[in-house]
Amino acid sequence: MLNLPKNKLTQMLRKILEIRLFEEKVFELYAQNLVPGTIHLYAGEEAVAVGVCSNLRKDDYITSTHRGHGHCIAKGADLKRTMAEILGKKTGYCKGKGGSMHIADFSIGMLGATAVVGAGIPIAVGAGLSIKLRRTDQVVVCFFGEGASNQGTFHEGINMASIWKLPVIFVCENNLYAMGTRQSIVMNIENIADRAIAYGISGVVVDGNDVLAVYEVAEKAVERARKGEGPVLIECKTYRHKGHSRVDPARYRPKEEVAEWLAKDPIKRFKEKLIHTKVLSEAEIQHIEKEVSVEIEEAVKFAIESPFPMPEEALEDVYA
Amino acid sequence: MRKITYKEALREALREEMRRDTTVFLLGEDIGKYWGGAFKVTEGLAEEFGDERVRDTPISENAIVGTAVGAAITGMRPVAEIMFGDLTALAMDQIANQAAKIRYMFGGQISCPLVIRTPFGAGVNIASHHSQSLEAWFMHVPGLHVAVPSTPYDAKGLLKSAIRGNNPVFFCEHKLLYPIQGEVPEEEYTIPFGVADVKKEGTDVTIVATLYMVHKALKAAEILEAEGISVEVVDPRTLTPLDKQAIIKSVKKTGRIVIVSEDCKTAGVSAEIAAVVAEEALDYLDAPIIRVAEPDTPIPFSPPLEQYVIPDEKAIIKAVKEVV
Ligand SMILES: Cc1ncc(C[n+]2csc(CCOP(=O)(O)OP(=O)(O)O)c2C)c(N)n1
Numbered sequence: 001m002l003n004l005p006k007n008k009l010t011q012m013l014r015k016i017l018e019i020r021l022f023e024e025k026v027f028e029l030y031a032q033n034l035v036p037g038t039i040h041l042y043a044g045e046e047a048v049a050v051g052v053c054s055n056l057r058k059d060d061y062i063t064s065t066h067r068g069h070g071h072c073i074a075k076g077a078d079l080k081r082t083m084a085e086i087l088g089k090k091t092g093y094c095k096g097k098g099g100s101m102h103i104a105d106f107s108i109g110m111l112g113a114t115a116v117v118g119a120g121i122p123i124a125v126g127a128g129l130s131i132k133l134r135r136t137d138q139v140v141v142c143f144f145g146e147g148a149s150n151q152g153t154f155h156e157g158i159n160m161a162s163i164w165k166l167p168v169i170f171v172c173e174n175n176l177y178a179m180g181t182r183q184s185i186v187m188n189i190e191n192i193a194d195r196a197i198a199y200g201i202s203g204v205v206v207d208g209n210d211v212l213a214v215y216e217v218a219e220k221a222v223e224r225a226r227k228g229e230g231p232v233l234i235e236c237k238t239y240r241h242k243g244h245s246r247v248d249p250a251r252y253r254p255k256e257e258v259a260e261w262l263a264k265d266p267i268k269r270f271k272e273k274l275i276h277t278k279v280l281s282e283a284e285i286q287h288i289e290k291e292v293s294v295e296i297e298e299a300v301k302f303a304i305e306s307p308f309p310m311p312e313e314a315l316e317d318v319y320a
Numbered sequence: 321m322r323k324i325t326y327k328e329a330l331r332e333a334l335r336e337e338m339r340r341d342t343t344v345f346l347l348g349e350d351i352g353k354y355w356g357g358a359f360k361v362t363e364g365l366a367e368e369f370g371d372e373r374v375r376d377t378p379i380s381e382n383a384i385v386g387t388a389v390g391a392a393i394t395g396m397r398p399v400a401e402i403m404f405g406d407l408t409a410l411a412m413d414q415i416a417n418q419a420a421k422i423r424y425m426f427g428g429q430i431s432c433p434l435v436i437r438t439p440f441g442a443g444v445n446i447a448s449h450h451s452q453s454l455e456a457w458f459m460h461v462p463g464l465h466v467a468v469p470s471t472p473y474d475a476k477g478l479l480k481s482a483i484r485g486n487n488p489v490f491f492c493e494h495k496l497l498y499p500i501q502g503e504v505p506e507e508e509y510t511i512p513f514g515v516a517d518v519k520k521e522g523t524d525v526t527i528v529a530t531l532y533m534v535h536k537a538l539k540a541a542e543i544l545e546a547e548g549i550s551v552e553v554v555d556p557r558t559l560t561p562l563d564k565q566a567i568i569k570s571v572k573k574t575g576r577i578v579i580v581s582e583d584c585k586t587a588g589v590s591a592e593i594a595a596v597v598a599e600e601a602l603d604y605l606d607a608p609i610i611r612v613a614e615p616d617t618p619i620p621f622s623p624p625l626e627q628y629v630i631p632d633e634k635a636i637i638k639a640v641k642e643v644v
Contacts, residue, residue, distance in 0.1 A: 061394065063390075092427070093426070093427065093429070094425060094426045094427030094429070095427035095428070096427075097424055097425055097426070097427050098425045098426055098427065102425045102426065104425075104426040104429060104430075105429075106393075106426070106429045106430050111390070111393060111394070112393075112422065112425075112426055114417075114418065116413055116417050116418070119386070119413055119414065119417065119418055121383075121386070122382060122383040122385075122386020122387050122389070122390065122414065123386050123387075123389050123390035123393075123414075123418065124390060125383065125386065125387050125390060126386060126387035126388060126389055126390020126391040126392070126393075126394070126398075127390040127391065127393070127394045128390070129387055129390070129391050129396075130390065130391040130394040130395055130396045131394070133343075133345060133372065133373075133391070133396060134343075134395060134396070140390075152380075152382060152383075153382055153383060153386065156378070156380035156382060156383030156386075157383050157386065157387075159378055159380065159383075160377065160378060160380065160383055160387060163378070316428065317423055317424045317427060317428035318423070318424055318462050318463055319423075319463070319465075319487050320423060320431035320432075320433075320485075320486035320487050
């Protein structure tokens, strides 16, 4: 299995579980009216964030989207402060000014989630340019959906990263739908990765529900980028388990399609593989799951018990 | 004191800041060694600093600003040039939604020290896609600073402050100002944001003017002076932050105000300044506030049409005579 050591695989399993259980909790809290606004759940796509971020160092960067809980957690964000931000609390990463769609933790290179579809792409390119100008060997991972790949920023950004050979790994999370719009309605291509050709970089398609497959592809891309060989576009084929946002029952998706993808659940597959190859026993996995649950409960408690910001704090942080 | 042009003053500011701080770099379309910028502001800089730090970009305005944002939040101080101010429309998301909000939305975790330089203004017969004055769009975005230098001295001092500061700055230039000469000392100086400059003292009426209109206001003042009307010309120099106190102080002295700005009148720069005076200094006014601005039309091409819409000395003089 990729010759990854047991502790690395265990860590990946832990992260993937953290995201799933965190998301389930957020869903529950939303139902209890504790989450203001809306939420865009990442459940079903965890293998992408974990497969990619498991290759990154703390000082590497990522940019994220409206569906960013998974990216934050995979990059190492603190669950308590992430949860507190989603609840709009003072102790949240952004002191309650960002919420679910705009979480950032600059101390771990998480450069922030943006709710404008595609806007993170040139920002990631700029971080890549900064790395090149500062002559460090960091890399940037830019997450976005297939819907975002129809924005000018995608084309402008990838072109720039390509001509300047920047250390940016573009990761398209193709979950087949942008809100309710199926990919085939707005694009005459099946693979977003094919668009790489137009910008003179390589594009790779990978099973986004197989964390190890994602890990392997991302590992190569990160290695290349670190050596100064430029960007890559990785397309991860995946599926969100729920609707686009909390209010969306996703009736536009055929039942058979949903069933087919639920059967390909990335967590179920990863667990089975770990057991099958005797890396971890069922009991060991259950133990990790329990530990993660406890951690999530603590995050929820922290977030709920944290105070809301004072109203006047709305006036702070506009200017440096 | 030596005299240099507005363009040279800007270039000096860029050169000095690039020498002083290796994190400062420039990016934009055709700013490098083959062209030196559409208005030649960056000419010669690529020769000194190399094409890595004076970086020609593709024609991708949104990505130019977005790239500057990404670089700014990871330790660099980019100065992006947008070839014509009108084209900032293409970069509006990165300017207004990203650069301006990135500090606030992330709870003050980072600052975004970038400068976007761009020329506005009409007067060279290139019609509406290359002649607008859109400063007010950017004044309306919290999180940005907006600079509007009218002289070589101000241009250099404000650009240096913009580069050294930790906020995103929208730096407005004016096409007709580039060749204008003015005194600029050899020694180092900076001009803080939010401090207006009284370009000419006077006692009967205050004219607040920005960018190229400062020069027209000064000409009008000279003519009026000959007729016995003493005019004070106040140049805010930055629109955000706006030096309200300087404007109010002048109004207290003269009791009359005419506001001159090249943008169109509705919801423009002059509207904001008029509102400030109405809210905070109404009691000191002996006459109504008058605004001289462009009519609400796009900028036309044909010379007589274009000249008709741009405020001129005659319009300023007429306005002053209405209030005194
Ligand atoms: C520029 C822009 N247009 C529209 C929206 C509204 N919107 C939010 S998410 C979304 C769909 C995004 O689809 P995709 O990029 O595939 O990401 P996914 O939600 O599938 O993860 C849209 C249209 C937006 N936030 N930004």
